[in-house]
Amino acid sequence: MKIEVLRIGQRLVRDDRVTTHVALVSRAFGASKILMYDANPEIKDTVSKVNKMWGGDFQVEIIEDWKKALKSKKSDLYKIVHLTMYGENINSNRG
Numbered sequence: 001m002k003i004e005v006l007r008i009g010q011r012l013v014r015d016d017r018v019t020t021h022v023a024l025v026s027r028a029f030g031a032s033k034i035l036m037y038d039a040n041p042e043i044k045d046t047v048s049k050v051n052k053m054w055g056g057d058f059q060v061e062i063i064e065d066w067k068k069a070l071k072s073k074k075s076d077l078y079k080i081v082h083l084t085m086y087g088e089n090i091n092s093n094r095g
Contacts, residue, residue, distance in 0.1 A: 037066040
């Protein structure tokens with residue numbers, strides 16, 4: 001089974017640490033990739049350094065449109081699981 005994580009949004013600067021942790025935990029739990037929307041590109045450098053030091057090919061992809069990415073994954077028959085820190089329904093966040 002292939003696992004990819006989509007990180008939707010963050011509070012700029014304030015959530016850099018949380019987003020980095022999401023990426024590193026995803027890597028540790030066997031995900032192959034994290035797609036990040038509206039995130040600091042330096043996080044990609046941090047994860048790349050971890051890959052160089054500890055091995056692995058975990059990928060970080062900065063995306064422009066998370067809705068398009070999610071629709072693409074759904075059409076490719078990925079299983080979608082929504083996790084949130086705040087208990088919000090993803091449908092209430094549609095714009």
